[in-house]
Amino acid sequence: MSLVGHLIQVTGPIARMRTVAPVGVLEHVLVGHDRLAAEVISIDHDRATVQIYEETVGLRPGEPVHGTGHPLSVVVGPGLIGQTFDGIQRPLEVVREAQGIYLRRGAAAGLPPRRWRFTPALAVGDVVGPGAVLGSVPETPLVTNRVLVPPTLRGTLVRLAPEGDLDDTDEVACVRDAAGAMHVITLLQRWPVRRARPFRERLEPDRPLITGQRVLDTFFPIVRGGSAALPGPFGAGKTVLQHSLAKWSDAQVIVYVGCGERGNEMAQVLEEFPALVDPRSGRPLMERTILVANTSNMPVAAREASVYTGITMAEYYRDQGYHVALMADSTSRWAEALREIAGRLEEMPAEEGYPAYLPSRLAAFYERAGRVTTLAGDEGSVSVIGAVSPPGGDFTEPVTQHTQRFTRAFWALERELASARHYPAVSWKGSYSFYADNVAAWWRAESGLDWLALRRRAADVLEQDARLEQMVRLVGADALPDRQRWVIDVAALIKEGVLRQNALHEIDAFCSPAKQVRLLSLFVELHDEGASLLELGVPLMQIRERLDRGRLTRLKESVANDAPELIDEVWHETRRELASLRRQAEEQAKGAAA
Ligand SMILES: Nc1ncnc2c1ncn2[C@@H]1O[C@H](COP(=O)(O)OP(=O)(O)OP(=O)(O)O)[C@@H](O)[C@H]1O
Ligand SMILES: [Mg+2]
Structure with a gap:
């Protein structure tokens, strides 16, 4: 220095x-x-x-x-997982007081010192290239840290630590490069936050990132290595949904960046997350989670850096062959930090006071999402979900608009849904995903059903319902023919029984793929069965009488994730009820003919 x-x-x-x-x-x-x-x-x-x-x-x-x-760099190494950092990687202490989180001025960035049990995977004399796996340390019961040759180094291993305990600054290995220079490698390494870490090859997405949220997985899926925008007006549920994603999505490592959130919101995360249990492993969720927090009361420049700090950590685990998901809440607060700094620098403002480089900065961030072949030849991915808080809920403002350009799934939260307490308030009219075709094969293999067709038919019911809405407002539902009233009935069942999900319910907070497909399939088949009965002349009233609507829409909460076949049982019962209507109708038809 x-x-x-x-x-x-x-x-x-x-x-x-x-x-x-x-x-x-x-x-x-x-x-x-x-x-x-x-x-x-x-x-x-x-x-x-x-x-x-x-x-x-x-x-x-x-x-x-x-x-x-x-x-400006991130110190990467074992020990990141389970920690809470500020935007430039200084460990945060949580205090249960007004501001929630406490940070000492001038505190050192990086990782608290620790010893690790190292197991080598190579031998002295081996030729190693960038990203090669030298060995591993058990970072948490859920994550094994693979110690990699830095991305720019190639040469011969002249020393390698034997199996045993190491301080994180001890030498793990020494590599001699082609020019004869010696390079010492330690468990801790540095990487500049603003530079994407290299990989061998970008791969097409092929597998969904299961979020456990039906409206997302079923209708607006994201993939491993994908990117999604989560815009929503004030109080529409962005943060609650981001928390659900951090808790339940099936990434192996989660990086949660709380960016300009209120201090008490972040304090809530810091209190709540350590108590949560990972639904797949039964282990504490923090054993696969890193938190980066820059609350609204912390310096604005560190907020600008926090998304890069977070994504650099995410790439570090991707490079070890993990599937990582990063949530940033809220990227609008990050963009405001950018705007404030640009203002102080007296730069020429562009749209709404944001600097002209806002779109290129957003692109550079979302471009770091992806599914890749790592330098070591493994597969890893970083998925990115960015919440956006447009002022006044106006999606035409610059941050929402540019984020939409650089992401492939768009989960628009709707004020009307939130005020009707329909959560998650993800609009089925205003949202989309370009990934559905990428994940169709996975869902087909998982469920044995034509998932793409199934969700198209369900979406079709919702679309017809949306078109009928106007008519209903004008003339009332009772003036419509049975066929259309049935569409409205089934759409209501899908909204209540599939789309609406209670983040606080013990069972419903997370919905397994098998359960999602069966619920969807139940309502789609119910729609078809009812439509065919109406065609036989069965009055809608009779169909309604045979349906236990409450039971159907409560299946999401009453059926455990590991017993999805119970949904099929309920459907079989329902179908038996409807079959008796069919027999009556057919007998009446015969009687009339005779
Ligand atoms: N899935 C949900 N289940 C139950 N309640 C919810 C859900 N999502 C949101 N809410 C309710 O809405 C409130 C606001 O949600 P949240 O803080 O996530 O909104 P936000 O969009 O992040 O708001 P802001 O714009 O202030 O950041 C929550 O405190 C909660 O009461
Ligand atoms: Mg919020």
Whole structure:
């Protein structure tokens, strides 16, 4: 660390300095006597502008600035999982007080020191390339950390630690490159937050990321390695849904970035998550989760960095062959940080005051999602779900618009649904996913049913219902023919029995794929059966009398995820009821003919 300059002016998170030694753009520097974390954002002759990641109150012109010689980086290594960090990776302490989360000024970034049991996977003399797996340490009962050769290094292993305990800064291996230079590798490594980690090849998505939320998995699926936007007006349920995704989605590692959320919301996460149990392993959820928190009361520049810190950690686990999902809540608060900093820099504003590079920054973030072949030849993925909070719920504003361009699933939350307490308030009219075809084969193999056709038929009922809505408002449902009233009936059953899901219910909070398909199939078959009875001349009233609607719509809560066949049993009973109507109708028809 060396002196690179002195401050000449401080305005909020931005400071200007006079340089006395060479410093690079994007270099990580330490500002003032308190050595506050900062990053150089521009240089003009002997003047440089820095962005400071900590509270700058009390910082004075004349104070020194020290260089670190490297860009703002994340320290990656075993021990990330289970931790809570701020936007530049400083461990957070939670206090149960008003502001919820506490951070010491000038606190060191990185990981608390720990010892790990290392097991080598290679031998001295082996030739290794970028990303090769040197060995592993058991990071948590759910995640084995694979220790990789850094992405830029190739050579011969001249030393490799034997099976045994290591400090995270001890040498794991030493590699001699082609030029004869020696490179020591430790468990902890650095990676610049703003640079995507390399991989061998990008792959087409082929498997859904199961979220356990029926409206998403069934109607608007996301894939492993996919990206989704979650826009919604104030209070529509974005945060609750992001929490559900972090809890239940079937990624192996979760990175949850709370970005500009209120301090008490994040404190709730920090209290709630450690008590949660992973539905698949029965282990504490935190054994596969990393939390990054930059609440609205923390410095704005660290919020800008937090999404990059989060996604760099996500890529680090992807590179070990894991399927990782990252939730960012809310990317609008991140964009506002970008706007505030741009304003301080007196940059020319573009749309609604955001800097002209807003779209390229958003693209650079969502482009880091993907399913890949890693440098070591394994498969890994990063899925990204970004919540967007458009002011006034207006989806035409820039952050929503640009996010929509760079993501392939769009989960629009609707104010009307939320106020009717239909949760999750995901609009079935305003949402879409381009991934349905990618995941159809997986669902077919999983269920033995033509999933694509099934969901199309269900969506068709919902669309017909939406078209009838206007008519119902004008003339009332009773004026419509039975055939159309039946569509409205079934649509109501699908809304209540499939789309609506209670995040707080012990069983319903997560819905397994097998249960989802059976519920969907029940309502689609019910629709067809009813329609065919109506054609035989059975009055709608009689069909309604035979249906226990409450029982059908409560199946989501009454049937456990591991006993989905109970849904089929209920359907068989229902069908027997309807079959008796069919027999009556057929006998009457015969009687009439005779
Ligand atoms: N799935 C759900 N089940 C039950 N209640 C819900 C659900 N989703 C949202 N709510 C209710 O709506 C309230 C607001 O939800 P949430 O905080 O997720 O909204 P938001 O869109 O994140 O709001 P903001 O724009 O303020 O960030 C919750 O406190 C809860 O009462
Ligand atoms: Mg929220």
